[in-house]
Amino acid sequence: MLQRRLFHSSKATLYKTLTPLTHVKHAGLKRNSNFAKITDKDIDYFKSVLSPNNIIYEPDPESLEIKQHNVDWFNLYRGSSSLCLFPTTTEQVSKVLRYCNQHSLAVVPQGGNTGVSGGAVPIFDEIILNSSKMNKIRHFDEISGVAVVDCGVILENLSQFLEPKGYTVPLDLGAKGSCQIGGNVSTNAGGLRLIKYGNLHGAEGTLGYVTGVSLLTPRLPKAVNVAMIALNSFETVQKAFVMAKEDLSEILSAFEFWDHESVDVVKSQMMDQSNYPIEGKHAFYALIETQGSNREHDQEKLDSYITRLFQADVAKDGVLAQDSKQAETFWSWREEIPGSIAKSGTAMTYDFGLDAPLLYKMVEDTKDHFDKKGLLGKDKLYSNLIGFGHLGDGNLHLMANLNEFDNGGQSLMDDFVFDWAIKHNGSISAEHGIGISKVHYMKKAKTDAQLRIMKTLKDALDPKGIMNPYKIIPEQS
Amino acid sequence: MLQRRLFHSSKATLYKTLTPLTHVKHAGLKRNSNFAKITDKDIDYFKSVLSPNNIIYEPDPESLEIKQHNVDWFNLYRGSSSLCLFPTTTEQVSKVLRYCNQHSLAVVPQGGNTGVSGGAVPIFDEIILNSSKMNKIRHFDEISGVAVVDCGVILENLSQFLEPKGYTVPLDLGAKGSCQIGGNVSTNAGGLRLIKYGNLHGAEGTLGYVTGVSLLTPRLPKAVNVAMIALNSFETVQKAFVMAKEDLSEILSAFEFWDHESVDVVKSQMMDQSNYPIEGKHAFYALIETQGSNREHDQEKLDSYITRLFQADVAKDGVLAQDSKQAETFWSWREEIPGSIAKSGTAMTYDFGLDAPLLYKMVEDTKDHFDKKGLLGKDKLYSNLIGFGHLGDGNLHLMANLNEFDNGGQSLMDDFVFDWAIKHNGSISAEHGIGISKVHYMKKAKTDAQLRIMKTLKDALDPKGIMNPYKIIPEQS
Numbered sequence: 001m002l003q004r005r006l007f008h009s010s011k012a013t014l015y016k017t018l019t020p021l022t023h024v025k026h027a028g029l030k031r032n033s034n035f036a037k038i039t040d041k042d043i044d045y046f047k048s049v050l051s052p053n054n055i056i057y058e059p060d061p062e063s064l065e066i067k068q069h070n071v072d073w074f075n076l077y078r079g080s081s082s083l084c085l086f087p088t089t090t091e092q093v094s095k096v097l098r099y100c101n102q103h104s105l106a107v108v109p110q111g112g113n114t115g116v117s118g119g120a121v122p123i124f125d126e127i128i129l130n131s132s133k134m135n136k137i138r139h140f141d142e143i144s145g146v147a148v149v150d151c152g153v154i155l156e157n158l159s160q161f162l163e164p165k166g167y168t169v170p171l172d173l174g175a176k177g178s179c180q181i182g183g184n185v186s187t188n189a190g191g192l193r194l195i196k197y198g199n200l201h202g203a204e205g206t207l208g209y210v211t212g213v214s215l216l217t218p219r220l221p222k223a224v225n226v227a228m229i230a231l232n233s234f235e236t237v238q239k240a241f242v243m244a245k246e247d248l249s250e251i252l253s254a255f256e257f258w259d260h261e262s263v264d265v266v267k268s269q270m271m272d273q274s275n276y277p278i279e280g281k282h283a284f285y286a287l288i289e290t291q292g293s294n295r296e297h298d299q300e301k302l303d304s305y306i307t308r309l310f311q312a313d314v315a316k317d318g319v320l321a322q323d324s325k326q327a328e329t330f331w332s333w334r335e336e337i338p339g340s341i342a343k344s345g346t347a348m349t350y351d352f353g354l355d356a357p358l359l360y361k362m363v364e365d366t367k368d369h370f371d372k373k374g375l376l377g378k379d380k381l382y383s384n385l386i387g388f389g390h391l392g393d394g395n396l397h398l399m400a401n402l403n404e405f406d407n408g409g410q411s412l413m414d415d416f417v418f419d420w421a422i423k424h425n426g427s428i429s430a431e432h433g434i435g436i437s438k439v440h441y442m443k444k445a446k447t448d449a450q451l452r453i454m455k456t457l458k459d460a461l462d463p464k465g466i467m468n469p470y471k472i473i474p475e476q477s
Numbered sequence: 478m479l480q481r482r483l484f485h486s487s488k489a490t491l492y493k494t495l496t497p498l499t500h501v502k503h504a505g506l507k508r509n510s511n512f513a514k515i516t517d518k519d520i521d522y523f524k525s526v527l528s529p530n531n532i533i534y535e536p537d538p539e540s541l542e543i544k545q546h547n548v549d550w551f552n553l554y555r556g557s558s559s560l561c562l563f564p565t566t567t568e569q570v571s572k573v574l575r576y577c578n579q580h581s582l583a584v585v586p587q588g589g590n591t592g593v594s595g596g597a598v599p600i601f602d603e604i605i606l607n608s609s610k611m612n613k614i615r616h617f618d619e620i621s622g623v624a625v626v627d628c629g630v631i632l633e634n635l636s637q638f639l640e641p642k643g644y645t646v647p648l649d650l651g652a653k654g655s656c657q658i659g660g661n662v663s664t665n666a667g668g669l670r671l672i673k674y675g676n677l678h679g680a681e682g683t684l685g686y687v688t689g690v691s692l693l694t695p696r697l698p699k700a701v702n703v704a705m706i707a708l709n710s711f712e713t714v715q716k717a718f719v720m721a722k723e724d725l726s727e728i729l730s731a732f733e734f735w736d737h738e739s740v741d742v743v744k745s746q747m748m749d750q751s752n753y754p755i756e757g758k759h760a761f762y763a764l765i766e767t768q769g770s771n772r773e774h775d776q777e778k779l780d781s782y783i784t785r786l787f788q789a790d791v792a793k794d795g796v797l798a799q800d801s802k803q804a805e806t807f808w809s810w811r812e813e814i815p816g817s818i819a820k821s822g823t824a825m826t827y828d829f830g831l832d833a834p835l836l837y838k839m840v841e842d843t844k845d846h847f848d849k850k851g852l853l854g855k856d857k858l859y860s861n862l863i864g865f866g867h868l869g870d871g872n873l874h875l876m877a878n879l880n881e882f883d884n885g886g887q888s889l890m891d892d893f894v895f896d897w898a899i900k901h902n903g904s905i906s907a908e909h910g911i912g913i914s915k916v917h918y919m920k921k922a923k924t925d926a927q928l929r930i931m932k933t934l935k936d937a938l939d940p941k942g943i944m945n946p947y948k949i950i951p952e953q954s
Contacts, residue, residue: 144871166723238620246696249696249699249769251727292726292727293726293727297777356621393621394621460936
């Protein structure tokens with residue numbers, strides 16, 4: 001079992017100040033001895049392909065320059081690679097991969113290194129193939145809105161390029177200032193507005209290297225409105241969602257929910273308590289955002305939606321943001337949740353795809369289970385067990401503080417929640433990817449036939465298994 | 478070169494009355510001798526898996542019962558299979574395919590058999606695995622709108638199931654009364670509202686058999702509005718489209734265009750000329766549809782869009798449908814185009830994906846090219862060369878009548894337009910699939926590396942090549 005401490009960040013920069021774990025044991029994993037070790041001859045070859053300032057070669061993986069590429073954003077996974085390459089063109093990527101394949105050198109593709117599943121860092125001495133210097137916007141068609149871009153374009157840079165042209169990126173993530181579009185594709189990024197724009201699909205670097213991406217970008221919305229409502233059961237949260245689809249339909253761009261325990265955690269860490277937009281204590285809260293082309297129309301729709309919620313006794317309280325600053329404040333109460341629980345202690349994070357009615361049942365069943373065992377509560381093994389997520393796409397984030405940081409506590413929770421998800425036809429990952437962190441659960445989550453097909457495709461496209469080894473596909477036992 | 482006569486149908490039932498070609502030569506294709514021929518032992522096995530009324534076994538492929546499965550919807554491609562199987566469960570599909578793989582029996586997956594590229598009929602004696610009897614709606618979640626259905630569910634039946642629940646299928650095709658969702662997925666169906674809902678992706682039955690489909694269905698729109706406008710250049714058509722995205726944004730559900738030659742063809746075949754909604758002769762027409770949740774808002778948006786079009790001198794004339802009957806009439810002028818040209822003579826159809834500004838340039842260049850050669854016009858080799866399509870997704874349908882039905886005329890046009898598309902970074906198929914009809918052009922359209930990857934995936938998943946052989950991937954030359 002891997003030792004790990006994971007949390008999902010919607011404001012990833014926040015955690016740079018946290019104390020890093022000094023090391024992470026990759027318990028049970030052994031370096032694949034089929035892979036060659038880097039020689040001076042290899043370095044000479046890479047120098048013939050890339051210019052010297054696009055190569056970091058540091059035989060000591062602890063040296064500062066290489067270390068940042070060996071360690072993931074959260075200091076949870078740490079490899080010991082001595083080589084990081086920064087290709088600038090597809091041709092260079094192709095030459096590097098051809099050489100690595102011929103010489104059995106393992107490779108880990110890396111973008112902005114903001115992933116939460118340890119997929120973008122080496123496990124042992126894999127060569128890091130970093131896309132940061134492939135950052136050109138190749139082509140934009142103002143008629144269709146199609147943008148063709150290099151893999152290493154940072155999400156926010158693409159956004160800044162598109163906005164003056166009246167277009168926007170159909171993807172919004174907390175890590176947008178650092179994450180790269182090639183990594184977004186590779187890790188199946190979803191984000192806050194999946195409900196309106198859909199998500200991306202990739203193979204986490206195990207089948208190849210994404211060198212460029214073609215995106216159909218939507219128009220920049222002329223109006224954005226945000227409301228926050230209070231509800232007293234998860235059943236009414238679901239009702240409010242169905243009514244939002246009825247009344248807001250094409251302008252509904254986000255429907256986020258969280259429980260009151262989430263608010264308590266944020267209040268304990270982040271904000272002046274008096275600022276929370278809704279008074280009193282309610283079991284659930286939801287944030288509803290609209291994006292549309294006519295402010296007046298959108299406000300009228302949102303007003304009549306909110307009115308109907310109260311008339312039907314679905315919502316108990318609610319507030320409408322009066323300006324973009326207020327809207328930002330409402331959002332921050334949702335976005336600060338993962339960061340706040342991480343600040344409260346060692347935090348475990350989960351990311352499930354489930355049928356909407358089951359989303360909070362999972363949280364309740366998990367609470368019940370560990371409560372009955374006497375393991376949940378202040379000064380117990382687990383505390384602050386909270387649930388929040390994207391109702392629109394059936395995506396639950398379950399998080400808890402682990403008060404004794406040892407393998408037992410993590411794996412006890414893992415076993416319960418992963419089993420629960422699998423038993424209820426859910427997915428063990430919705431938008432965080434499998435990476436290294438969930439690879440050991442794939443045997444439970446997938447049938448033998450599914451794993452066999454994954455392995456068959458992997459073997460066909462990457463017969464020597466050099467692309468992001470140890471990730472996603474479990475080793476044969 | 479294959480002899481073929483293709484047309485795209487948005488009202489597929491129309492063509493059932495056309496005289497069928499008596500045979501189609503599969504020139505240059507030979508039956509793969511690695512495939513076994515069906516024996517009585519095989520039939521005994523299939524009888525042990527499927528009930529007798531789910532097997533058609535007719536050693537004479539011309540016998541009526543089996544013939545309808547050997548011939549495609551347009552009577553263009555004709556196989557000579559003696560066996561058509563109708564599994565009712567995924568398990569049966571699995572047993573049949575396992576047996577066929579073990580015994581090297583080639584298989585062609587078939588749904589509603591409404592494809593336009595000959596992908597769903599046997600080329601020689603492949604066993605037809607028809608999905609018509611796998612037609613259950615397995616599960617529908619009214620909260621999320623997720624529908625899980627068998628592959629053989631007919632698109633219109635799914636629509637009728639969803640509508641009373643306030644949901645709709647995010648795909649609309651002319652063949653919806655016959656086509657099946659498994660086939661839609663397999664052939665990358667796009668349709669009339671791709672711009673709003675996106676399209677599907679599949680492998681045309683060459684990598685496996687789609688047994689079920691999970692669909693996120695959107696709310697049934699409360700209001701649908703349709704306008705038709707006249708424009709005098711393709712540049713202004715594009716301007717009108719950009720303005721539609723600005724003004725109609727989230728409610729824009731279709732933006733179709735066609736040239737005046739298309740109208741002439743429809744008028745000559747289908748309708749009372751006095752009925753065309755816009756008087757006078759204009760170079761281009763566009764149909765704009767909105768789907769939304771508030772009729773008043775949508776009409777206001779559409780009105781101000783149309784006003785702006787006239788103010789900016791983009792549109793020359795225009796009409797708004799006053800009711801759903803008028804809206805249907807407007808649509809019919811667009812939908813009758815392919816059928817009308819098919820009625821005018823032997824019709825060739827093409828389906829290209831191109832950058833928006835190039836869509837009509839292709840039509841103009843093709844016209845110029847064959848005009849200069851003296852081959853275009855009444856009583857010439859080609860007549861009625863028209864262009865129409867889905868501007869929103871960069872999808873051009875180019876069609877023409879071929880007045881001497883021989884191989885030379887077809888391939889002369891093929892070579893010019895496919896080369897043109899490839900030279901301009903376009904795709905030789907947007908939504909019609911490759912099937913058998915374009916397999917010979919894949920070597921031009923794809924690089925060796927792309928074809929090698931396709932072949933590698935095919936070999937990995939289907940090592941004996943039994944799944945829909947002869948289609949999509951060209952034989953090694």
